[in-house]
Amino acid sequence: MPLLDVRDLTVEFPTRRGTLRALDRVSFSIESGEILGVVGESGAGKSLTGAAIVGLLERPGRIASGEIRLDGQRIDNLAPEPLRRIRGRRIGTIFQDPLTTLNPLYTIGRQLTETMQTHMRLTDAEARRKAIGWLDRVGIPAAAQRIDAYPHEFSGGQRQRVVIALALCAEPALVIADEPTTALDVSIQAQIITLLKNLTRDHGTAVMLVTHDMGVIAETADRVAVMYAGRIVEIGPVAAVIRQPAHPYTDGLMASIPSLEHRVDRLRQIDGAMPRLDAIPAGCRFHPRCPRVFARCHKEQPELLPAGATNAACWLHANG
Amino acid sequence: MAEKAILEAVAVSHLFDVSRPFLQRAFTREPRRMLRAVDDVSFVIAPGTTFALVGESGCGKSTIARLAVGLYAPSGGDILFEGEALSNARAQPALRRRMNMIFQDPYASLNPRWRVSDIVAEPIRAFRLANRPNEVRGRVGALLAQVGLTVRDGEKYPHEFSGGQRQRISIARALSSEPDFLVCDEPTSALDVSVQAQILNLMRDLQKRLGLTYLFISHNLAVVRHMADWLGVMYLGRIVEQGPAEDIFRRPRHPYTRLLLDAIPDLEQVGRARTPVGGELPSPIAPPPGCAFHPRCPLANERCRVEKPAHVMAGDVQVACHAVEEGRDG
Numbered sequence: 059m060p061l062l063d064v065r066d067l068t069v070e071f072p073t074r075r076g077t078l079r080a081l082d083r084v085s086f087s088i089e090s091g092e093i094l095g096v097v098g099e100s101g102a103g104k105s106l107t108g109a110a111i112v113g114l115l116e117r118p119g120r121i122a123s124g125e126i127r128l129d130g131q132r133i134d135n136l137a138p139e140p141l142r143r144i145r146g147r148r149i150g151t152i153f154q155d156p157l158t159t160l161n162p163l164y165t166i167g168r169q170l171t172e173t174m175q176t177h178m179r180l181t182d183a184e185a186r187r188k189a190i191g192w193l194d195r196v197g198i199p200a201a202a203q204r205i206d207a208y209p210h211e212f213s214g215g216q217r218q219r220v221v222i223a224l225a226l227c228a229e230p231a232l233v234i235a236d237e238p239t240t241a242l243d244v245s246i247q248a249q250i251i252t253l254l255k256n257l258t259r260d261h262g263t264a265v266m267l268v269t270h271d272m273g274v275i276a277e278t279a280d281r282v283a284v285m286y287a288g289r290i291v292e293i294g295p296v297a298a299v300i301r302q303p304a305h306p307y308t309d310g311l312m313a314s315i316p317s318l319e320h321r322v323d324r325l326r327q328i329d330g331a332m333p334r335l336d337a338i339p340a341g342c343r344f345h346p347r348c349p350r351v352f353a354r355c356h357k358e359q360p361e362l363l364p365a366g367a368t369n370a371a372c373w374l375h376a377n378g
Numbered sequence: 379m380a381e382k383a384i385l386e387a388v389a390v391s392h393l394f395d396v397s398r399p400f401l402q403r404a405f406t407r408e409p410r411r412m413l414r415a416v417d418d419v420s421f422v423i424a425p426g427t428t429f430a431l432v433g434e435s436g437c438g439k440s441t442i443a444r445l446a447v448g449l450y451a452p453s454g455g456d457i458l459f460e461g462e463a464l465s466n467a468r469a470q471p472a473l474r475r476r477m478n479m480i481f482q483d484p485y486a487s488l489n490p491r492w493r494v495s496d497i498v499a500e501p502i503r504a505f506r507l508a509n510r511p512n513e514v515r516g517r518v519g520a521l522l523a524q525v526g527l528t529v530r531d532g533e534k535y536p537h538e539f540s541g542g543q544r545q546r547i548s549i550a551r552a553l554s555s556e557p558d559f560l561v562c563d564e565p566t567s568a569l570d571v572s573v574q575a576q577i578l579n580l581m582r583d584l585q586k587r588l589g590l591t592y593l594f595i596s597h598n599l600a601v602v603r604h605m606a607d608w609l610g611v612m613y614l615g616r617i618v619e620q621g622p623a624e625d626i627f628r629r630p631r632h633p634y635t636r637l638l639l640d641a642i643p644d645l646e647q648v649g650r651a652r653t654p655v656g657g658e659l660p661s662p663i664a665p666p667p668g669c670a671f672h673p674r675c676p677l678a679n680e681r682c683r684v685e686k687p688a689h690v691m692a693g694d695v696q697v698a699c700h701a702v703e704e705g706r707d708g
Contacts, residue, residue, distance in 0.1 A: 099570035100541075213658050243434035243659060244597065248641040270570065273643030297648045314575035316604040318627070318644055324582070325575035325604065331540045 059130055060087035061264045062111070062232055067124035067134075069103075069110055071335075078335040080106055080119065082288045085362075090231065093258065093265040095279030095296065097272060097311075099332055102285040104268045108234045110134075111266070112149055113141045128232065147177035150225035150263075152254075154237040156217035159224070160209040166193075166220050167205035170227055177228040192223040196253060215246035219253065226257055233258060236268045251278055272315055276300055284308045287332055287343040294368025304365035305372045307344045342373065350374060382460070384559055384591045385423040385446060390455035392416040392441050396663060413663050415441040417615040418455070423608070425558070428585070428592040430602040430623065432638070433612030436662050439595045442612075443563045446593050447477050459559070475505045478552040482564035484544030488536040494547055495532030498522065501555040521550040525580060542573035549580065553588070561593045566601060578604060599642055603627055611635045614662055614670040621695030631697045631707065633675045669700065677701040 069081040081103045088094045096104045109115050111126055113136070126134040133144055145151075153159050161169060170189035174180055180188065186205070193201035196219040198212075209217055218238065225233055235254065239247040255278055258265050267279055275282050276296060283293040284305065292305040303309040313326035330347045333339060339346055345355040354373045365375035397403060397410040416438045423429040431439045444450045445457055448464045457464040459473050478501070481487040488497055498518045501507075508514045519529040525546040536544055545565060552560055562581070566574040578601065584590060596602050602609065606623035611632060619632040630636045657674035660666055669687050672678040679700075687698045701707045 099572065215658055244599075245434065245637055245641045246658070248643070251643070271643065272571070272645055276645050276648050277643045300645055300648060311572055312645065314572045315645060316575075316578070316600040317646070318600045318603055318639070318642060319646055321603055321624075324579050327575040327579055328572040329576070331542060331573065 061090045061129060062088040062266070063125075063127040063130075064107075064111065065125045065127075067107070067110060067126065068122045069106055069115065069119055070122040071119050073118075075336070079122075079338075080288050080335055081110065083124065084285075084288075084290055085124075086283055086290060086293060088232070088264045088266060090264050091259065091262040092281065093255070093267055093279045095275035095282040096266060096268045096285060097270060097275055097282060098285035099270065101287075101332060101334075103288045104270075104285050105236050107285070108151075108236050108266060108268050112145050112151055112234060114145075143177070146173060146230070147228050148231050150228065150230035150233045152218075152221055152225045152233065152235040152238045154240050156214065156221045156241070157209065159221050160217060162209055165206050165208055166212075166224075170205075170224060173224055174227050188227070189223075192227050193220070195257065196220070196223045197249070198223075215242055215249065218242060218246075218250050222250070222254060222257070226261070226263070229261065230263065232264045232266070234266045234268070237270070238267075239274060240269070240271070247274070254278070272300070272312070284311070287338060288335070289343060289371065290362065291344065291372070292365075292368055292370040293362065298367035302366055302368075304368050304370035304375060305344075306348050306350050306374070308370075310347075310349075342371075382425070383422040383458070384425040384460060385593065386458040386461075387419055387421050387442070387446070388456050388458065390416055390419045390442075390445060390452045390457060392438075392445060392450060393453040411663065414615050414665070415662065416445065416452075419615075419617050420455075421608075421610055421617065421620060423559075423591060423593060425591050426585070426589050427607040428594050428605050429608045429610065430594040430596065430606035431610045431612055431617075432596055432599055432602050434597060434638075434659055436614070436659060437612040438615040438662075439597075439612050440563055443479070443561045443593065443595050447479050447561050448474070449479075471505065475501075475507075475555045476557050477559040477561065478555055478557040480545075480548050480552050480560060480562045480565045483568050484541055484548055485568070487548055488544060488551075490536055492535070493532065494522075494527075494534055494536065494539075497536070497547060498532070498550045498554050501551065505555050507554075507556065517554070521554050524553065524584070525550045526576075540573075541569050542576055545569060545577050546580070549577075549584070553584070558589070559591045559593070561595070563595045564597070565594075567596070567598065574601070581605070599638060611638070614660065614665050616670065616698065617696075618671065618699065619695060619697045621693075625693065625695050631692050631695060631702050632699050633677050633701065633707070634671050637674070669698075675701075677706055679706075 065085050067081055067084040071078045071080055098104050110121055121134055167189055171185035174185050190201045190205055198204050198219055239250050279296045282296045282299045283290050286307050292308045303312055310328040328347055341357050342355040342360055345351045360371045360373050362369040362371045363375050392415050394413045394415055396413045433439050445452055495518050498521055499514050502514055502517055508517055518532055522532055527546055566577050594605050609623040609626050610617045610620035613634050619635050630639055666673050668684045669682045672682040681700050687700045689696045689698045690703045
């Protein structure tokens with residue numbers, strides 16, 4: 059049984075001008091110890107998927123249908139209090155901007171011990187000792203002294219280390235990391251990604267890594283899901299999705315990334331832009347931009363189908 | 379670069395005053411504190427080429443962008459546009475017309491209350507490049523077509539466009555004064571990759587068609603690799619390595635350039651286990667003595683801790699590193 063199982067998750071935003079469907083029947087699962095990368099352009103629904111799983115959808119957004127199971131137990135229909143206990147204890151979260159995650163008025167030691175004591179039975183002394191241990195593990199130098207410092211006394215990279223400690227300290231089974239390195243400089247990014255990868259491997263934690271940076275995914279993830287306009291258009295092992303993408307969108311996305319290895323005269327570009335939620339085209343959502351579009355794509359919406367080493371939602375792979 | 383330079387920076391420095399307020403300093407007897415954002419930077423940009431500056435946040439690359447178009451006056455040294463000092467540009471609107479800037483955030487750099495056609499027409503009117511309304515309209519239409527928009531888009535407001543289209547509007551505006559030289563400060567950092575490819579292709583097409591010269595500022599080495607003819611790598615206000623971009627990418631000499639190249643996650647390295655470089659970026663207010671990179675440098679020795687390295691030539695590439703100079707870089 060997978061640790062996290064998401065089935066046909068649909069998220070809607072009722073507005074005055076009608077209901078917008080931001081996620082449309084999204085299904086995927088993550089095993090313990092596995093890192094699933096979720097990529098896509100802004101507005102594709104990556105962050106929304108993460109928010110729906112931890113029950114932090116912003117109003118008036120709501121889960122219209124579908125199921126989310128953690129260890130077999132449904133968590134999408136829980137009352138606020140049981141959900142709060144699961145969030146933090148079983149699911150840890152890391153967001154893009156470490157400054158907004160940390161409370162500027164509390165020392166990082168207090169934030170760590172409070173998180174642990176909310177979810178685990180620990181004395182003050184035990185919690186403090188564990189907090190120092192976590193700071194040490196995420197690479198904060200002189201952890202025993204720095205534990206009483208406030209967030210503003212740390213650099214950006216160190217703050218993100220503290221946020222990682224905060225997300226992992228209650229030893230969750232699942233971590234949702236939403237653009238954890240986007241706000242950081244490249245040389246610091248590498249440190250944070252390595253840290254996240256090693257810590258989650260050591261603890262057998264499942265990770266959902268949301269990012270727009272394919273390079274980070276290539277180095278970190280085991281499998282990757284590509285999202286476009288609120289749907290997963292391709293999902294599979296990371297090497298296959300990058301090297302032999304089956305969906306024309308994934309293919310275009312990979313080809314549009316400039317390479318460090320060699321210089322080309324022109325980058326391949328996908329013309330146009332992703333549709334807005336109030337103007338989703340009929341049939342396949344990618345068909346107006348697709349170089350391989352044919353009649354069926356205008357009318358019918360494709361579901362995920364086996365396509366080589368991955369699964370792709372594309373009529374090119376419907377051989378039945 | 380045998381050709382005449384279009385833009386030249388000669389030993390340019392720029393200081394920012396980051397002192398506490400006067401009264402507070404008077405009470406605590408604190409001296410003024412100056413941040414040296416740009417420290418003794420020299421480079422030459424040949425016409426029709428792209429000079430790229432890369433570096434991490436706080437390295438001074440955006441300050442150089444602003445110095446290059448005359449938004450800041452250098453604290454030391456000089457910036458020359460075709461041999462003329464930019465510092466007298468106030469008296470020379472002709473120089474102003476010939477340079478323009480494209481900014482990072484297309485959501486913040488366009489006036490939300492103006493129609494796109496007015497945004498693009500503003501430089502035409504300011505520099506009196508056309509006077510009759512018909513003529514202005516014609517030019518705006520041609521500029522919009524040049525960046526892949528339609529005349530009808532001119533009637534709309536910026537909020538009706540996606541990020542990539544907004545950056546096209548910024549480019550049309552930047553081109554409307556018919557400049558020769560464009561400073562592009564992270565022009566695609568706010569865009570998604572597939573849109574980034576559209577904008578980078580457009581910029582290269584326009585360069586070929588119009589013979590533009592770019593000063594291209596970015597933190598993204600892959601983007602820089604795609605765009606740059608000449609490359610400068612910045613660290614804490616100094617250019618630590620500069621030369622033909624191909625040479626530097628093929629054989630990076632400065633340990634910081636090597637660190638940057640190693641740190642970038644690459645698509646071609648699925649599942650690579652990396653050996654991350656330790657250390658944090660030091661504060662530019664109190665840069666380390668000697669070579670500013672020495673606390674993070676694997677090759678640092680006693681000399682690096684006390685003596686600031688001079689620029690030495692290694693082939694066509696100029697490097698500021700004692701280890702390279704002494705041949706300790708392996």
